[in-house]
Structures are given as C-alpha cells and as structure tokens.
Amino acid sequence: MFNPSQQDVRRFFCGVAAKSRAGHPMDALETLAGQWVGEHPEYAGDLADEQAALAAQHDGSDGRANPFLHLAMHLSISEQCSIDQPRGIRQAVELLAARRNSLHDAHHEAMECLGQMLWESQRSGRPPDGDAYVECVQKRATKD
Incomplete structure (x- = not known):
C-alpha cells in the first residue's frame, strides 16, 4: 500500500509545480496534481522552494490552510471519484x-x-x- 511521508508529499507537489512551470512532461498522477496546483495560484510561493517547503510548519496558527494537505485532499477526491x-x-x-x-x-x-x-x-x-x-x-x- 502506498503510504507517503509528509516529506514525500511535499516533494511531490513541489516537483509537480516545478515541472509545470518549466513545461516538462508529467505522468498521469502529476498531470492531475498539476491541474489542482493550477487552481491554487495562492500556493505558488509554498511550492517554489522545496527546501523551504520541507522545513515549513503548517499548524494553522497563521490562519492559512496547509497547502500540501489541501492539494493532497483534492488529489484524493479525484482518485476516489475515478474508481x-x-x-x-x-x-x-x-x-x-x-x-x-x-x-x-x-x-x-x-x-x-x-x-x-x-x-x-x-x-x-x-x-x-x-x-x-x-x-x-x-x-x-x-x-x-
């Protein structure tokens, strides 16, 4: 069973954002994730720097949603609907x-x-x- 760590999820979405910005080809899951990343331009800064993303704390104390959790939930719901x-x-x-x-x-x-x-x-x-x-x-x- 696929059980990514928090770091894996952050690396995945940062990688998708980087590929999308550069116009690089993506696999099917990355393409789907890229569509949700595109729907959330407010997360561009969170996705632009992988090292900062890995170190960031998203506990809600700043009033912001966790961008990685939010995008992962979009992706999960998309996958749930597909099957x-x-x-x-x-x-x-x-x-x-x-x-x-x-x-x-x-x-x-x-x-x-x-x-x-x-x-x-x-x-x-x-x-x-x-x-x-x-x-x-x-x-x-x-x-x-």
Whole structure:
C-alpha cells in the first residue's frame, strides 16, 4: 500500500509545480496534481522552494490552510471519484459539482466531509466510515 511521508508529499507537489512551470512532461498522477496546483495560484510561493517547503510548519496558527494537505485532499477526491471508492462518491461529487456549478467548489465541500470522516475515525479508533462520508457529500449536494 502506498503510504507517503509528509516529506514525500511535499516533494511531490513541489516537483509537480516545478515541472509545470518549466513545461516538462508529467505522468498521469502529476498531470492531475498539476491541474489542482493550477487552481491554487495562492500556493505558488509554498511550492517554489522545496527546501523551504520541507522545513515549513503548517499548524494553522497563521490562519492559512496547509497547502500540501489541501492539494493532497483534492488529489484524493479525484482518485476516489475515478474508481468510485467509496462506492457512490463519484455520483455524489458530480451532483455537488453540478449544484455548485464548479468541480473545484464541490471538492472543497467534499474535503470538509472527508476531513470529518478521518477525524471521527482517529477519535474513535475505528476504520473510516466511507458510507458516512458519501452521505455527507450527498447531503451537501441536495441542500440549497
């Protein structure tokens, strides 16, 4: 099972940003990540210097989101939708994207559900509840 470290994730996104800036070819995962990096120009400075990225602390005390966590969540949701795992997530995110008229906005709402599922799993010591996650996204997609 793929289990990247925090440093691996930071190196990956910094590498994607560098390849994107230079116009270098990317593999499929890098291309997908590059699309999300492109949606977040506010993270350009965080991604420009790999050594600074590896040393940076993102604990929320400065009021900013962790750019690497944020981008990794976009990538995770994209991958989940591509294989519909947990079952129903693709349809729920697509419905939410249609309702919000934006896949990007839908991902941001789905991130809240994903974060809640992971937090509850860690707090309870139980496995993540994929059904609750999908239900959370579905509820967001069906409310105004």
